Amino acid sequence: MPKVSEAHLLARRRQILDAAAVCFARDGFHRTSMQDIVRECGISAGLVYRYFAGKDEMIAEIVREWHAHRAAALTSGDGTEAYLGLLREIGTSEAPDARLALQVWAESVRSDxxxxxxxxxxxxxxxATGVESEALVRVFIAVYQGLLVQTAWDEELDHGAFVDAVAEIVRRVAQR
Known part of the structure; x- marks a missing residue:
C-alpha cells in the first residue's frame, strides 16, 4: 500500500471536520448522524472512523481549532485591533459558524x-490579552459571544456598525 503524505492526511482530516461542521450547524449535534457526515464529505465511513472515533471527538476538535485561531489572533500585535479584527470576522467564513457556536455553548452545559x-x-x-483586569477581558469576551448570538438570530445585523460601536467603547475605556 503506498504511503500518503502528511499534507494529504491533514487535508482529509480537514475535509471531514468541515463536513461535520456543516452538518452540525444545519441539523444540530444530536440530529446529525455519522452517516450524515459521511454523506456530506463524500468519503467512506471506514475512512471517517480512521480519523475520528465519533461525533464528540469532531466537536471537541472544532472547538480546539476555534480557540487556537482566536489565541493566535489576540497575540499577533496590537490587542485592541486584534480583538476588533475578531469581531469583524464574525459573519464571515473566517469565523466560527454562529449557529454551531450556539450549539457548542448549549452542549457545554451537558458535556464535561x-x-x-x-x-x-x-x-x-x-x-493572551495581557490585560490585568480579568473581569474586563471577560466583558469583551461576552461582547464577542453576544455578537455571535445576534449573528445566528439576525441575518440582517449590521456587523460594521456593531464593531464601530465596540471600537468607540474601547476607545473611551482606554482614555480613562
Whole structure:
C-alpha cells in the first residue's frame, strides 16, 4: 500500500471536520448522524472512523481549532485591533459558524469535555490579552459571544456598525 503524505492526511482530516461542521450547524449535534457526515464529505465511513472515533471527538476538535485561531489572533500585535479584527470576522467564513457556536455553548452545559474546553478557551483569551483586569477581558469576551448570538438570530445585523460601536467603547475605556 503506498504511503500518503502528511499534507494529504491533514487535508482529509480537514475535509471531514468541515463536513461535520456543516452538518452540525444545519441539523444540530444530536440530529446529525455519522452517516450524515459521511454523506456530506463524500468519503467512506471506514475512512471517517480512521480519523475520528465519533461525533464528540469532531466537536471537541472544532472547538480546539476555534480557540487556537482566536489565541493566535489576540497575540499577533496590537490587542485592541486584534480583538476588533475578531469581531469583524464574525459573519464571515473566517469565523466560527454562529449557529454551531450556539450549539457548542448549549452542549457545554451537558458535556464535561466541552465545558472544560470552553473554560480553557476563556482562560487562554484572558492570558493572551495581557490585560490585568480579568473581569474586563471577560466583558469583551461576552461582547464577542453576544455578537455571535445576534449573528445566528439576525441575518440582517449590521456587523460594521456593531464593531464601530465596540471600537468607540474601547476607545473611551482606554482614555480613562
Amino acid at each position: 469535555e466541552l465545558r472544560a474546553l470552553a473554560r480553557a478557551g476563556i482562560e487562554q483569551a484572558v492570558r
